[in-house]
Structure formats: structure tokens, C-alpha cells
Amino acid sequence: MATISCHLLFLNTPRSHPYSQQPQAKPLSRGRPQFQSRIRTKPTSASFIKAQAEAPKEEIVIVGAGIGGLATALSLHRLGLRSLVLEQAESLRTGGTSLTLFKNGWRVLDAIGIGNDLRGQFLEIEGMVVKSEEGRELRSFRFKDEDESQEVRAVERRILLETLANQLPPGAVHFSSKLAKIERTENGEIMLELVDGTRLFTKILIGCDGIRSSVAKWMGFSEPRYVGHCAFRGLGFYPEGQPFEPKVNYIYGRGLRAGYVPVSPTKVYWFICFNRPSPGPKISDSFVLKNQAKELVRNWPSDLMKIIDLTPDDTIIRTPLVDRWLWPAISPAASDGQVVLVGDAWHPMTPNLGQGACCALEDAVVLARKLANAIKSETESVEGALRSYGTERWPRVFPLTIRANVVGSALQWENPVVCSLRNNLIIPKLVRLGPLLEHTNFECKSL
Numbered sequence: 001m002a003t004i005s006c007h008l009l010f011l012n013t014p015r016s017h018p019y020s021q022q023p024q025a026k027p028l029s030r031g032r033p034q035f036q037s038r039i040r041t042k043p044t045s046a047s048f049i050k051a052q053a054e055a056p057k058e059e060i061v062i063v064g065a066g067i068g069g070l071a072t073a074l075s076l077h078r079l080g081l082r083s084l085v086l087e088q089a090e091s092l093r094t095g096g097t098s099l100t101l102f103k104n105g106w107r108v109l110d111a112i113g114i115g116n117d118l119r120g121q122f123l124e125i126e127g128m129v130v131k132s133e134e135g136r137e138l139r140s141f142r143f144k145d146e147d148e149s150q151e152v153r154a155v156e157r158r159i160l161l162e163t164l165a166n167q168l169p170p171g172a173v174h175f176s177s178k179l180a181k182i183e184r185t186e187n188g189e190i191m192l193e194l195v196d197g198t199r200l201f202t203k204i205l206i207g208c209d210g211i212r213s214s215v216a217k218w219m220g221f222s223e224p225r226y227v228g229h230c231a232f233r234g235l236g237f238y239p240e241g242q243p244f245e246p247k248v249n250y251i252y253g254r255g256l257r258a259g260y261v262p263v264s265p266t267k268v269y270w271f272i273c274f275n276r277p278s279p280g281p282k283i284s285d286s287f288v289l290k291n292q293a294k295e296l297v298r299n300w301p302s303d304l305m306k307i308i309d310l311t312p313d314d315t316i317i318r319t320p321l322v323d324r325w326l327w328p329a330i331s332p333a334a335s336d337g338q339v340v341l342v343g344d345a346w347h348p349m350t351p352n353l354g355q356g357a358c359c360a361l362e363d364a365v366v367l368a369r370k371l372a373n374a375i376k377s378e379t380e381s382v383e384g385a386l387r388s389y390g391t392e393r394w395p396r397v398f399p400l401t402i403r404a405n406v407v408g409s410a411l412q413w414e415n416p417v418v419c420s421l422r423n424n425l426i427i428p429k430l431v432r433l434g435p436l437l438e439h440t441n442f443e444c445k446s447l
């Protein structure tokens with residue numbers, strides 16, 4: 001009984017629904033920023049049955065307010081469908097650095113109506129320069145020489161998340177709402193239990209909960225695999241204005257590479273990728289992280305060292321790189337009944353092609369369209385729409401995951417002969433950028 005009365009504390013009385021497609025849905029208390037319930041006792045089976053009748057019911061729940069989750073919620077919103085986003089953190093991720101988005105990412109951001117908001121804040125990157133660790137230029141490219149329609153910008157993750165979230169209806173994201181348990185009910189709904197004991201029911205569950213996805217685990221996916229290298233990332237801040245041309249700069253060494261790219265007139269994103277047999281312990285002391293990063297590139301071109309020095313300590317992070325290969329017939333499908341995965345939850349990939357977030361954005365619009373068509377049509381089933389999403393997206397994301405891994409392995413070579421061949425023959429003479437960026441082709445109409 002206690003369980004039910006606590007649930008009722010944050011249940012709205014049924015009211016007319018703002019989205020005509022789902023008149024029967026009973027929303028949670030949308031005006032509140034987060035769940036209020038603090039129930040910890042497990043209900044008895046009798047109270048569970050009653051809770052099933054009275055706990056909040058949603059049509060679509062999205063787990064995770066990262067890029068994939070917010071883009072999916074916004075795509076659904078644009079198509080007239082309401083969803084509830086559950087996020088474990090107390091707020092949107094305010095830390096973090098930046099992401100390079102290629103034209104496929106921008107096509108999606110335009111389709112969901114926020115491309116121009118972001119374009120105004122971030123520099124267009126014209127090309128790319130590759131150097132050796134001694135600072136010798138090995139090769140340079142202009143993106144538009146290879147593909148007139150290419151668009152590359154590094155976007156601050158925080159601003160991307162805020163821009164997505166600001167377009168959602170108030171209360172669409174519930175913070176401090178960490179998913180702990182998923183169960184299918186006898187009537188085909190999905191019961192979600194949060195770590196604080198709060199329960200709710202949904203007809204459709206979209207797992208956008210990143211590389212350590214609980215939804216993917218529940219669906220039978222294996223843990224992502226560590227690929228043997230880690231990355232330091234940071235965002236250098238130049239209060240008087242940064243001095244760099246709008247180009248991505250890469251520096252390739254032995255078992256070690258780094259890069260930096262201007263993000264805005266005052267910010268420059270950098271990364272260092274280094275080999276390590278195991279991910280090692282998590283280090284959260286930013287002073288230690290900064291020193292470790294600097295130590296790795298002590299004798300490299302001084303620009304890089306300067307950017308690291310100008311990086312506020314709290315923006316430096318170290319991440320072990322992981323991926324998961326979605327082998328046909330071995331890996332579970334992207335959907336199971338009315339449960340489906342988006343972004344890193346489904347296809348974690350290494351960042352070597354800068355495609356993880358771009359693909360999460362692509363997933364979001366493809367899934368939202370299929371789901372909206374099924375919900376609005378009398379004939380198409382939701383399960384069929386989710387299956388069709390998986391079938392369409394798998395040939396896109398599986399090869400990209402492998403390609404990103406292979407490119408990363410080649411760039412992390414340690415053997416001096418192989419590195420010399422790479423830096424003196426392959427990069428200067430053989431690499432062509434056009435075919436390398438073909439994967440950024442993605443057509444996407446406005447929602």
C-alpha cells in the first residue's frame with residue numbers, strides 16, 4: 001500500500017493530452033524536474049499488481065539524456081509524439097569537451113530544426129593537416145576540394161545537449177532517474193524500476209543509455225570490448241582569442257597520436273590517444289590527468305603543449321576506448337519486441353572516424369520516423385517498425401564500427417618501420433580523403 005500512495009504523490013490526475021496521437025497516455029507530473037518518490041521497499045506481489053494498475057504509464061520512455069536520447073525525443077516531438085526521458089544524472093552533462101560533427105550529423109541537426117542555432121556558435125573547419133611528431137607536415141587537405149557539400153564543425157557537447165533539450169516540452173526530461181530494473185508484464189507492457197524504487201510502465205522503451213547500457217545488457221548484448229588504447233581530451237580556453245586556422249591538426253607518432261581543432265573563437269579541442277594494455281584505474285584528479293597528458297607529448301610541437309596548459313583542469317578527461325562488433329546471427333538484434341537501442345547503447349564504436357555521435361543522431365531520426373508511422377497507421381505494428389529500424393541501420397553502423405577500429409589500430413602502430421612507412425609513403429602519397437569520408441553521406445529530410 002505504501003508503494004502505491006507514494007507513487008500517487010507524483011502522479012498527475014489524468015488530463016487532456018497535449019499530443020493528439022496518444023490520447024490514452026497518463027503522463028507523469030511533467031512540470032516537475034525529477035521524480036519525487038523515495039520508495040525503497042520491494043512491493044509484495046499484491047501491491048505489485050495494484051501498482052501495475054496505478055503506477056504512471058507512458059507510451060514511450062527513453063533512457064538516457066545524451067545526444068542519442070535527446071535527439072530521439074526531439075525527433076519524436078517534431079513528429080507529434082510525446083516521450084519521457086529518464087536521465088540518471090542530476091542535470092545535463094555540463095562537463096565534457098567537444099565532438100566533431102561531419103555533414104551527416106549536420107543533416108540530422110537541420111532535419112530536427114537546430115542546425116542553424118549551432119552553426120552560429122561554432123567555426124566551420126576548412127581542412128585537415130597531418131604532421132609527424134617532429135612537426136613536419138605530411139599532408140594537408142581541404143574538405144570542400146574533396147566534397148563541396150562537406151561540413152565539419154567541432155561542437156561543444158554541453159551546448160549541443162542544451163540546444164536539443166531546450167526544444168523539448170517542459171518536464172520531458174526527468175533527472176536523478178537511474179534505471180535499475182526492466183521487466184515485461186503479462187499484458188505486454190514494460191515495467192521500469194529506478195534505483196530509488198520508483199516504478200513506471202511503458203509500451204515502448206528506447207535505450208539510449210550509452211556504452212554501459214542497462215537496456216542493452218537486459219537484451220543480451222555483451223559488454224563493449226576495450227580496444228587497447230585510451231584517449232585524453234580537453235578544451236583549451238583562450239580568453240583573448242585563439243590563434244589557429246580553422247583546420248583539424250593531427251600529429252602521428254609511434255603508438256601515440258594527438259590532435260587539436262578550433263571549436264569557437266576562444267576554444268580549442270585537443271586529444272591524445274595512447275596505447276595501454278588495460279584501461280587502468282579511473283583517475284579523477286584533474287591535476288594528475290593534465291600532467292600525464294603533457295608527459296606523453298613532452299617533445300612534440302609546442303602548440304599542443306600550450307593548448308593543454310590553457311585547458312581548465314576540470315575539462316580534462318581520460319577515456320578507455322571500446323567498441324562492440326554486431327556480428328550477424330551472433331549479436332542480438334537492435335530491437336526485442338517493443339524495446340530498442342539507439343547510439344552507443346547499440347553500437348559503441350571507437351572515435352577514430354568521428355562518427356559515434358553522428359550515427360546516434362542518424363539513428364534518432366530514422367527510428368522516430370518509423371515509430372511515428374507505425375503509431376499513426378492502423379496497419380503497421382510498432383514491433384515491425386523497430387525491427388525495420390534495426391534492419392536499415394545495421395548495414396550502416398556495423399561496417400563503420402569495424403572501419404573505425406581498423407583505422408585506430410593503424411594509427412596506433414608502434415613498430416618504427418611500419419610507422420616510417422605510414423608517415424613517409426602511405427599518408428603523403430597514397431591516402432585519398434574523398435573515399436575516406438564517403439561514410440559521411442547521409443540523406444535526411446526535415447521532420
Ligand SMILES: Cc1cc2nc3c(=O)[nH]c(=O)nc-3n(C[C@H](O)[C@H](O)[C@H](O)COP(=O)(O)OP(=O)(O)OC[C@H]3O[C@@H](n4cnc5c(N)ncnc54)[C@H](O)[C@@H]3O)c2cc1C
Pocket residue numbers: 063064065066067068069086087088089093098099100101177178179180208209210211212213214231233319321342343344345351353354355356357358359360
Ligand atoms: C574520446 C572520444 C571522442 C569522440 N569524438 C567524437 C567525435 O568527434 N564525433 C562523433 O560523432 N562522436 C565522437 N565520439 C562518440 C560520442 O561521444 C558518442 O558516440 C555519443 O556520445 C553517443 O551518444 P549516446 O547518447 O548514445 O550516449 P551517451 O552520450 O553516453 O549518453 C548516455 C546517457 O545515458 C545516461 N544513462 C546511462 N545509464 C543510465 C541509466 N541506467 N539510467 C538513466 N540514464 C542513464 C548517461 O548518464 C548519459 O547521459 C567520441 C567518443 C570518445 C570516447
